[in-house]
Amino acid sequence: MKSGTSAALSPPADATPPVRHPEAPAPGEPLGAHYGQCFGCGGDQPHGLHLQARAGEGVSVTAEFTVRPAHQGAPGLAHGGVLASALDETLGSLNWLLRTIAVTGRLETDFVRPVPVGATLYLSAEVTAVAGRKIYCTATGRTGGPDGPVAVRADALFIEVKVEHFTENGRPEEIRAALDDPDQVRRARAFEVNP
Numbered sequence: 001m002k003s004g005t006s007a008a009l010s011p012p013a014d015a016t017p018p019v020r021h022p023e024a025p026a027p028g029e030p031l032g033a034h035y036g037q038c039f040g041c042g043g044d045q046p047h048g049l050h051l052q053a054r055a056g057e058g059v060s061v062t063a064e065f066t067v068r069p070a071h072q073g074a075p076g077l078a079h080g081g082v083l084a085s086a087l088d089e090t091l092g093s094l095n096w097l098l099r100t101i102a103v104t105g106r107l108e109t110d111f112v113r114p115v116p117v118g119a120t121l122y123l124s125a126e127v128t129a130v131a132g133r134k135i136y137c138t139a140t141g142r143t144g145g146p147d148g149p150v151a152v153r154a155d156a157l158f159i160e161v162k163v164e165h166f167t168e169n170g171r172p173e174e175i176r177a178a179l180d181d182p183d184q185v186r187r188a189r190a191f192e193v194n195p
């Protein structure tokens with residue numbers, strides 16, 4: 001049963017289909033981490049999700065995340081907030097295919113089945129519509145395989161922002177370190193800016 005989605009997540013009548021950026025990675029290509037310290041995808045966060053996303057067709061992605069002991073809520077089960085983070089990260093990576101800088105404004109999550117430690121969550125997400133700065137998207141996470149039963153799902157609204165959203169609000173030492181990164185692509189991707 002699909003539960004209701006709030007009106008804020010229903011695209012307005014003048015919304016348009018999303019447009020894949022011409023330089024978006026080809027379907028099947030790994031997106032890589034956008035920032036080493038990202039809790040969702042970064043390789044430098046020991047307890048992070050280490051989620052790995054790949055571009056799909058159109059404006060869609062797939063991703064995997066394996067639940068580790070550090071991600072528990074109840075004994076032997078993934079914490080719901082961690083599962084919401086996996087959905088958020090997967091949905092956030094869609095913006096790389098649009099080449100739009102955007103942040104999560106709203107994330108509505110259904111927790112359908114418990115997810116045990118050791119399980120791999122097979123995520124898929126797509127942008128459904130765009131209206132001005134508002135990006136509407138949806139995601140599911142399945143266990144047992146990409147076609148397994150749905151364990152979690154989410155609908156979300158991302159809002160396009162300028163890079164100043166990060167540079168003016170982030171803690172100065174991390175912002176400085178990211179901006180001083182000699183690797184141009186890494187520097188741009190920390191904020192998901194088109195390099």
Ligand SMILES: CCCCCCCC(=O)SCCNC(=O)CCNC(=O)[C@H](O)C(C)(C)COP(=O)(O)OP(=O)(O)OC[C@H]1O[C@@H](n2cnc3c(N)ncnc32)[C@H](O)[C@@H]1OP(=O)(O)O
Pocket residue numbers: 008034088089092093102103104105106132133134157159161189190191192
């Ligand atoms: C580099 C990429 C990293 C990706 C990591 C994974 C994604 C994340 O987790 S991002 C981190 C979590 N998110 C955040 O920290 C965002 C914090 N929030 C904010 O900074 C602001 O509220 C922000 C930017 C979302 C919106 O503020 P602002 O730019 O002033 O926009 P605002 O004018 O209020 O809203 C724009 C439109 O969006 C709508 N909107 C904004 N927030 C919401 C919301 N929560 N629910 C519904 N609609 C919303 C507004 O109603 C408005 O609609 P309309 O144009 O029709 O009137």
